Amino acid sequence: MPIQHAAIFDLDGVLTDTAELHYQSWQELMDQLGIPFDRQVNESLRGLSRPESLEVILGSRSADFSDAWKQDILRRKNENYIERVRRMTPADLLPGVENLLRALRERGVGVAVASSSRNTGLVLERLGIRPLLDVVVDGNDVPKSKPDPGVFLEAARRLALPPARCVVIEDAAAGVEGAQRAGMRVVGVGPAERVGKADLVRKRVAEVGIEDLLGLFDEGTA
Ligand code: G6P
Numbered sequence: 001m002p003i004q005h006a007a008i009f010d011l012d013g014v015l016t017d018t019a020e021l022h023y024q025s026w027q028e029l030m031d032q033l034g035i036p037f038d039r040q041v042n043e044s045l046r047g048l049s050r051p052e053s054l055e056v057i058l059g060s061r062s063a064d065f066s067d068a069w070k071q072d073i074l075r076r077k078n079e080n081y082i083e084r085v086r087r088m089t090p091a092d093l094l095p096g097v098e099n100l101l102r103a104l105r106e107r108g109v110g111v112a113v114a115s116s117s118r119n120t121g122l123v124l125e126r127l128g129i130r131p132l133l134d135v136v137v138d139g140n141d142v143p144k145s146k147p148d149p150g151v152f153l154e155a156a157r158r159l160a161l162p163p164a165r166c167v168v169i170e171d172a173a174a175g176v177e178g179a180q181r182a183g184m185r186v187v188g189v190g191p192a193e194r195v196g197k198a199d200l201v202r203k204r205v206a207e208v209g210i211e212d213l214l215g216l217f218d219e220g221t222a
């Protein structure tokens, strides 16, 4: 029987703590450059593409730098990040994730990843969970990053499901907004200040139960 519903997971900060690795890479680089950066700025980068992240970090300083300089910074950020990702193992899956993915599959629910990251393939390979996913859409597949709904709509298209039959699990304000603009229900993972606009909020992904997701499907199809 074709799948009737799907759960679409964000990657960074939901399946694994790469949000922390992105932070460490930006922090190291900005320290070298003497450009102010901290965890608070980093919070606003969740879900944004690499170039958009750099613009947020530079803020009003952006105009002082050439495009060539920015390209070089983006390259260095990614090299630094990839070095960290290469050290990841399946043990870096966040607690509860593997059980949740397996439980969804056992119920016949489609499972997808929709991420703004262009390194999604590498991270999933390190985590060893690609065989548990029906569909993967990332920043290489869509022109705009979250809060644009495109990455979620492309996942629904590949799952051959209408958006109302998909539920998204997100840790970013931009991701919650993107999913809602796609016409999907969302579980926000993290503090209410960040993901409070979601249909349901959980502090950690380990606290997202399969019943939570099935409940949101029922609401969507009621
Ligand atoms: C995710 C993360 C962002 C990151 C973006 C791009 O959305 O939440 O913090 O900037 O992906 O990642 P990339 O791996 O392409 O630099």
Ligand code: MG
Pocket (backbone or CB within 6 Å): 010, 011, 012, 013, 014, 019, 046, 047, 170, 171, 172, 175
């Ligand atoms: Mg995220």
